[in-house]
Amino acid sequence: MWLRLLIILNFSFLIFNCHSYGQRPIGIAFYDVDRIYDTVPALFYDDADYTPEGRLHWTAERYARKIRNTAAVIDSMALPLVALWGVENEQVVRDIAAACRGDYSYLHRTLNSLDGMDFALLYYGDLFYPTRDEPGRRYLYVEGELGRDTVGLALCGDARMAQWVVRDLRAERPHVKLIVLGRSDLPDPGRWGLRDATRRAEQAGRGTVRRGGRWQMRDRILADTALTTSEGDVFARRYLVDQKSGNPLTTYSRGVYRGGYGYSLPVFIYIR
Template sequence: MWRLLIIFNFSCFIFNCTTYGRQPIGIAYYDVDRLYDTVPALFYDDSDYTPEGRLRWTPERYTRKIRNTAAVIDSMALPIVALWGVENEQVVRDLAAACRGDYSYLHRTLNSLDGMDFALLYYGDLFYPTYDESGRRYLYVEGELGRDTVGLVLCSDPRTARWLIGDLREERPHAKLLVMGRTESLFTTDHGLRDRTLRAEKAGRGNVRSARKWRMRDRIWADTALQTSEGDVFARRYLVDQKSGNPLTTYSRGVYRGGYGYSLPVFVYIR
């Protein structure tokens, strides 16, 4: 029932958004669940994700992961997709090449202990990046989106998100912010943001699953100056194990399953 409801709601959002006076622009946030290449890194330990490592991460498995991730992005068919969990620029380049959409990409190295980075796939004729900065567990990308200057804040740590938003409000007051990732319920109206995934959460939906319950771990907060749809979770039957109800993961308890990942994307539309 939950899965059918998500698919129905997604269709409703598409219908409602097409009634806007201006063509809406969809933006998604997707934790791709540790998309490593197979080459051993020099500055952090990724030995599990090598052909000789504990997880036997072979070129064939890497290629399948790229293909699976691209299939999800193609299914969403959105012009801007923020990614968390990519190892390096080559991985992002391979992913962009595997997608049917004509995506440009932006990648920044975060120098994290596990090698995981953020990246952005986007249609260059809709979004034009003009400024970016990166730091511990975050990437900020500012650019022109139609008539608006929009700042995309990608963050994988709730504590980082709190102070980062405060700084951006002071340093980049002209930008309308869209905050995506592991922010949890940390913001108040003092930040001028609305949790656009809150309604979906109250309806019982989420993008990760634990103890047989869905939880909204990744959220989208929109600047009150932006006109957006309610956010939601992108779910399709092929992303979920029909027996357990859990997302089809790449690995489960160290055993290769060949799935997509442990989390589902979240999305919103900007008018």
């Protein structure tokens, strides 16, 4: 039932923004793609499970299917900026971008994490022009020109780290309109000139991951109060969710290959 409602809400957000802005709205999404490794063993971290001989029997065919599934979700969203969390390297990002129908440019940075997981940003070069980036521990900051605004996208994979990232960015880049995407734990976003754009969706019972038979909003979007935005929401489609259990169709379930999309649903927002 809530999936059908979400489809209606997603369309309503688009109409609302078109009337409010008098121009095409710009959508931004955050998508935890659920660990996309290539099949080649890494030198500096342990990815042995994600190899053809590994515990998960991660073959070229399974990798190719994961790339197609991820690109299909991105194509369904049809948004000009999509932040990705959980890609192993630039080759993975390049394969995703090539599989998408949209003409995406991409930015990828290596985080030197213990599990090899990185962030990447897919974007339309005619709408967003990156001018600065800073990778860190479980975060990637990308600053660029979006229309007349200088916007900073803080992509976070660690909820506690997000507090330090926001604090430092507000001190060092006070002129930048900030958008925090991913895992964040800011008890008082308003203190930093932000609002939790996904709060209303969470209160309505929607979320990005399923735990104990309930949806939880693990990934969020915090938007600068200086920006005109829609309410953020979860991107849900029927094909992403098991209709019997109500859980996302995962790539693996308890070590068994299922061939699905991932355990997490994307979140999105429209800005002016």
